[in-house]
Amino acid sequence: MKIGIVCYPTYGGSGVVATELGMGLARRGHEIHFITYRRPVRLAHFHEKVFYHEVDSDDYPLFEYPPYDTALASKIVDVVKYQNLDILHVHYAIPHAAVAYMAKKILLTEGRYLPVVTTLHGTDITLVGNNGAFAPVVEFSINKSDGVTAVSQSLKDDTLKLFNIHRDIRVIYNFIDFERFRKTDKEHFKKIIAPDGERILVHTSNFRRVKRVEDVVRVFKQVRDKLPSKLLMIGDGPERQHAERLCRELGTCDDVRFLGKQDAIEELLAICDLFIMPSESESFGLAALEAMACEVPVISTNAGGLPEVNIHGVTGFLTDPGDVDSMARYAIQLLSDEEMLSQFRKNALAQAQVFDIDNILPDYERFYEEVLSNSAVKVE
Numbered sequence: 001m002k003i004g005i006v007c008y009p010t011y012g013g014s015g016v017v018a019t020e021l022g023m024g025l026a027r028r029g030h031e032i033h034f035i036t037y038r039r040p041v042r043l044a045h046f047h048e049k050v051f052y053h054e055v056d057s058d059d060y061p062l063f064e065y066p067p068y069d070t071a072l073a074s075k076i077v078d079v080v081k082y083q084n085l086d087i088l089h090v091h092y093a094i095p096h097a098a099v100a101y102m103a104k105k106i107l108l109t110e111g112r113y114l115p116v117v118t119t120l121h122g123t124d125i126t127l128v129g130n131n132g133a134f135a136p137v138v139e140f141s142i143n144k145s146d147g148v149t150a151v152s153q154s155l156k157d158d159t160l161k162l163f164n165i166h167r168d169i170r171v172i173y174n175f176i177d178f179e180r181f182r183k184t185d186k187e188h189f190k191k192i193i194a195p196d197g198e199r200i201l202v203h204t205s206n207f208r209r210v211k212r213v214e215d216v217v218r219v220f221k222q223v224r225d226k227l228p229s230k231l232l233m234i235g236d237g238p239e240r241q242h243a244e245r246l247c248r249e250l251g252t253c254d255d256v257r258f259l260g261k262q263d264a265i266e267e268l269l270a271i272c273d274l275f276i277m278p279s280e281s282e283s284f285g286l287a288a289l290e291a292m293a294c295e296v297p298v299i300s301t302n303a304g305g306l307p308e309v310n311i312h313g314v315t316g317f318l319t320d321p322g323d324v325d326s327m328a329r330y331a332i333q334l335l336s337d338e339e340m341l342s343q344f345r346k347n348a349l350a351q352a353q354v355f356d357i358d359n360i361l362p363d364y365e366r367f368y369e370e371v372l373s374n375s376a377v378k379v380e
Contacts, residue, residue, distance in 0.1 A: 001368060002031045004079055006072070006100065007091040009040040013286045014121035017151070017174050018091040019043050021364065024177070024357050026050045028365070033083055035075055037068065041263070053079050069095050069102075076103040080114055087368055089117045093124040094134055097141035115375040117368065118145040120169070122283025122304070123210075125159050139163040147371040149364075152305030155283040170367055173308075174284045175360035176352055181266045181293035183349075190271035193257070199229040199335045202272040202296070204265060204287050205279075207237025214239070214246050215278035215324050219299070221250045222328035227335055231256045232268060269294035273341065274331055277301065277310075280321045285309045289355055292348035297334060297341070299327050309355075315348040 003025060007018035019042040022032040026049040034040060037055045057071040076099065079085060088103075090096035097118040104114045118141065125138070142148055142165055149172045150156040156169045194200050201220055205211040213233070220231040233243065233256060240258065247253045262268060269275075275291035277300035284305040288298045292309075298316035300306045301323075312318040317330035334341055 001087060001365075001372075002033070002083060002085045003368070004033045004035055004076065004083075004085045004088040005091070006035050006076065006088065006096045007040065009036045009038040009043075013174070013284070014092045014119075014124075015040055016042055017121070017286065018089075018119075020175070020177055020357065021089075021361075023047065023050060024175075024361050025364070028361060031083075033079055033085060035072070035079055037072075044263075051083070069099050072096075073099045073102045073106065076100065077106050080107060080112070081110075085114070087115045087117065087372060089119065089368075091119045092121055093118060093138045093141055097145055098137050101141055101144050113375060115146040115371050116144075117147040117149065117371055118142060119172075120148065120150045120155055120159060120283075122151070122155055122281070125155060125162065125283075135163070139165070143167055146375050147367060149367065151284045152308050154305040154308065158304075172363045172367065173355055173360060174286050174289065175355050175357040176289050176293045177357045178293060178353075181269070181290050181352075183295040184267070184270045186267060186270045189267070193232070193271060194230050196228065198255075199223075199227055199274070200232065200272045201229060201274045201276055201331070202232040202234065202269065202291070203276045204234035204262075204290075205237070205277075207235050207239045207243070209239055210280045211237075211239065212278040212280055212321065213243045215322065215327070216276045217243050217246045217250065217252065217256070218324045219276055219278070219328045219331060220256065221252055222325070223331050223335065224252060224255055226332050229255065229335070232272065233258045234260075234262050234265060234268060236260050265290065266294060269296055272296050274299060274335060275316075276327065276331070277306070278321065278324075278327060279303055279306070282306050289352055292352040295345040295349045297344040297348050299331050299334075309351070311347070311351060315344060315351045 005022045008015040019040040026032045031049050033051045035053045055072050055075045057068040090100045100116045107114050149170045151174045203216040247256050275296045275298045282304045298310045300310050301321045302318040310316050319326040
């Protein structure tokens, strides 16, 4: 198949999943065309079946903001026509699903029907889509898509609760590429971070308020009071400065490293003992899955799709959002018991293997084929 993929090219989960999906499909022989305003961060290596089409949204004196939606629709039409795409897969409802519908209508005037698959990732539904300014467009775009997927059962349930959706939503989980995310021997690196054998806790996110990054610092303070430990904070965003200020207030700065955005996250996860994810909302928990693939147990909240990934008492522990004391108690319990920690590491890996990209890619291929079959003679 020739598949177009529209996504945000940033470090966010939707862009990462879209890019990894495209590269995985290319390895299986499909021709992949990424359409976005910048090369996706995970699209780092050349592949003969992967192509990138940059959307150029010029500034015009007439417009206060560049008309990206219009430029994207035009680029989609151009790529579909001249690369002869079979199907378009858009990630994140706003604005991609709406723009895809516009492109589909333009192509129809030339006698070409473009099947569109929309994948819902989380905040496009629970945060952006739930905003009254966007909700009608989100609902319309979902209903006009030829196929819709959600990355967890929780997100599917939220979508059906928040919007009047009259089409099926297929749950196809996020995935992990074990060629990249696996535990490797980085003992020399670990000695630099924890020279005296301290336990290493880690958190990675985009440091938005919904991630509750200050809770990570508070959990760490309680853990460090009981056990020699270090904390790695990976990522960047608006809440970072608040977390740094809290470290100073709690006197933990000497044992906390803010590392900013990192490309080789797997090398950092390889030296860690415990992943902390106190999110208020999480449609799936891709960062937790990446940690589990590297044999790192997870202490997380029970928000959204996290219980579908992190199994309480098996791969880690779940708490209510904001329950810092319970998170710290579970962390201390796990890090204090070497036998339990070893078993949880094995359990985390086994659970992560359920989401192996080689298990999930065939689900997408079957879904594409189903959408193409249903769209073969369809005209709107």
